[in-house]
Amino acid sequence: MENRRRFVGAGLARFCVNEHIVGIKTAPTRYRSIIMPNEEIRIYGIVQGVGFRPTVYRLAKAEGLRGDVCNDAQGVLIRVSGSQTSIEEFVQRLQQECPPLARIHQLTRRRCEDELTCDDFVISSSVSGVVKTEIAPDAATCPQCKAEIFDPFSRWYRYPFTNCTHCGPRLSIIRAIPYDRHNTSMTSFTMCADCEQEYKDIENRRFHAQPVACHICGPQATLERADSQPIAASMFSMLDDVDAVCTLLQKGEIVAIKGLGGFHLACDATQEAAVQKLRQRKRRDRKPLALMARDIPVIEEYCILSNQERELLESPAAPIVLLHRKAQEDNVAPSVAPGQNTLGFILPYTPLHHLILKRMNRPIVFTSGNLSEEPQCVDNDEARHKLGKIADYFLFHNREIVNRVDDSVVRVVGDKIQTIRRARGYAPAPIQLPPGFNSAPQILAMGSELKNTFCLLRDGQAILSQHLGDLENAATFKAYQETLNLYSNLFEHKLDAIAVDCHPEYLSTKLGKQLAATHQIKLYNIQHHHAHIAACMAENNIPLDEEPVLGIALDGLGYGEDGTVWGGEFLLADYRSFKRLATFKPVAMIGGTQAIKQPWRNTYAQLISAFSWEDLKNQYGNLELLEFIQQKPLNLLNQLVKKRINSPEASSVGRLFDAVAGAIGICREECSYEGQAAIEMEALVEQNILNFPKEMLNYPFDIGVFDSIYCIEPRPMWQALLNDLQQQITQQVIATKFHQSLANVIVQMVDKLCQENIINQVVLTGGVFQNCVLLEQVSQGLERLGRTVLTHSLVPSNDGGLSLGQAVITSARLYN
DSSP states (O other), rough: OOOHHHHHIIIIOEETTTTTOOOOSSHHHHHHHHHHHEEEEEEEESSSSSHHHHHHHHHHHHHOOOEEEETTTTTTEEEEESSSHHHHHHHHHHHOOOOOHHHHHHHEEEOOSSSOOOSSSEEEOOOOSSSOOOOOOBBOOHHHHHHHHHTTTSSSTTTTTTTTTTBOSSSSGBBBSOGGGGGGGGGGSSOOOOHHHHHHHHSTTTTTTTOOOTTTSOOOOOETTTTOOOGHHHHHHHSSHHHHHHHHHHTTTTTEOOOSSSSEEEEEEEEEHHHHHHHHHOOOSSSSSOOOOOSHHHHHTTTTTTHHHHHHHHHHOEEHHHHHHHHSTSSOOOOSSSSOOOOEEEEEOSHHHHHTTOOOOOOOEEEEETTTTTOOOOOOHHHHHTTTTTTTEEEEEEOOOSSSSOOOOEEETTTTEEEOOOTTTEEEEEEEOTTOOOOOOOEEOOOOSSSSSOOOEEEEEEEOOOOOTTSSSSSHHHHHHHHHHHHHHHTTOOOOOEEESTTTHHHHHHHHHHHHHHHHHHHEEOOOOHHHHHHHHHHHTTTTHHHHHHHHEEEEEEEEETTSEEEEEEEOOOSOOOOEEEEEOEEETTTTTTTHHHHHHHHHHHHHHHHHHHHHHHHHHTSHHHHHHHTTTTHHHHHHHHTTTTOOOOHHHHHHHHHHHHTSSSSSOSSTTTTHHHHHHHHOHHHHHTSSOHHHHHHOEEEEETTEEEEEEHHHHHHHHHHHHHHHHHHHHHHHHHHHHHHHHHHHHHHHHHHHHHOOOOEEEGGGGGGGHHHHHHHHHHHHHOOOOOOOOOOOOSSHHHHHHHHHHHHHHHOO
8 A cells, every 4th residue: 555655646646627737646625625526537557457447446336426437548437426525535545545556647537517327336348549548567476366276175276377457467468459358369268157257246356357267268288298299197197287397397308388478498497417408409508597486485595685686576577586696506507507696586477387386396497488599489389390399398378479578687786676678577567758758749769789679659658668689680570570560559659750779780770761761750860879878867757858967878889970889988968969078998899790709809909909919929928818819810800900891999898898808718719698708707706805995906097088088098907907917816806806997987087077067967877787896886986976876777778778768869859
């Protein structure tokens, strides 16, 4: 109750009496005296498929009101007749007793002159129209449904698709609005008499729960061998096919499990042979694998949990939460998360998962059911074809997955949630836009090339798609287009403009240009790092006409305003425009995209940018690093740099991280996934060393001038780092010193810029700031300077949040 009051009090819900917006909690005194026996009350927000109409019905009956309530394309429409006192009490209670998954974003009231003819209060049929309502995210199994599936006297005992208005599938099964059964993939299942009775029982929590079903009338799970051979007779001793999966996992088998928003591949996380087999078959070398555990006590055997992390794990969103590992010598297989000091854990979020793990006292690997870099499989036949050589067994079900939805990933940094991947449980819940965007035009922002999401802007809200992945993969790009069409149809989005990244070769940019030409609407090219900053401003509720902030955008790369590659930017920015004040020294990316995959290329590029190779050989020729580089075709590499052949200069801090990692022997030859070198170097940072005096940890950087703006020059840092290598200083100490020193120079640059510009707020954004050590060190340093620091929470700091920034920048420019 208190949480709901706090949500409502945040200013997102509003009253409208006689179509005038007034206060949040009660109508002003001058309106209370007006006799309004009949009112039309409209509710906007997440109010369909979450038990909202039954709540309205119950409260209306309790207050003795007549009238009706129905779903329509805009949300929920209520018509009531009764005494003014009863209507006021009804509206108050509606806000205070809102169902768990519902969110009221706006409430409007207007007087009805016509007398209502109802003798009672009823729930009416849904009405179609122009779509303005919201779609609820899929929600994890509620405590009541979980209790029922383990209760032998319940008719839902061991039923893997049990749900109610408080939990279960939403986005993953919906085809159209309003959210009614015939508009979902549950339309294939006709309710039995018992389910229909509960569906129609206003006092039952399954009242109008659209996916309601049971053993008799609902979806069924079936176990198959991947090689199509008959199931072994020993499996028949299990309770059912779902229970058999647990036994298979305990025996070291790999099982592909069809869940809520797609397939997952599972195996016993404590059996190294099983994990290695999964990695080899899936072609996923070292990228960490997510784990699922039966309950919190199992997780606590392996990780340290804060109260906030525990709440996230048990929340309706049920994301994967990155947790600090207790010890590397636990019995989790070494191949689960090599080079990491964290484990990504998730709790069961469907009855299917709860039933599988009932007898499992240890964690299982729970990773997306796909070949590496491809989208999750959602269809049974597709899974047989693509996963048949990875999985030993399949657990299928016959409920269609309409919308592919991957698991969300979050972590807690300090006391703030950091979203790394926004998908199931969060998408497509809208993000309320800041003051000034209330009448935002309808905009489609196409997002980035990597970690793509797109964004629909309308009615003061941003609707971000779930995480879609890297568009350079053909299957992902196809899924991106399908999801875009689905959202456009679901929300009946009528475009005023399209926003794209400035990079001309992004597939999202090319598609955006085609759509703009086809529909003859305006196209806006949005600079990559400006979009990062604007996304952070928007989620922190910075008003449209606020004074500019200083945005620090650090990432792998983004197309710069001058046609070069940026990635370490200090921009004075508002929503409409920006001015580049400072950057990191641009260094060649030798071989272009090859430099992203092979850190040694960045190490060599940094070294020859700072020193002559002859001087390096004379002074540091005995280092193993130089002996390694000397084996490479240096003459060819030098020619590429000199002639600028496929070797663009980039101010990328992401590539600087790769260069340092390569120098100290982390993923030097090659990375098997994006950001691996930086991630594994962060894991080496010694927290106790960070508490040492700064002068003991400092690698010096210079601040100079490049192209008429300030520039951070890493040359002295490299000199000191090479000296440390000569003295055989450990990887841990060097990694720690680099993180601390980089944070120091960023804070120094901000201090310098603040002396020359009016800056009160500093935004930290871009994929590099997913590094917890750097984020905390920079934030603390800026706060010591007296600056307000804005960071991400609702959307990722990586490119997964880029589409939000593109959308609000375009909206701001349209307002001009």
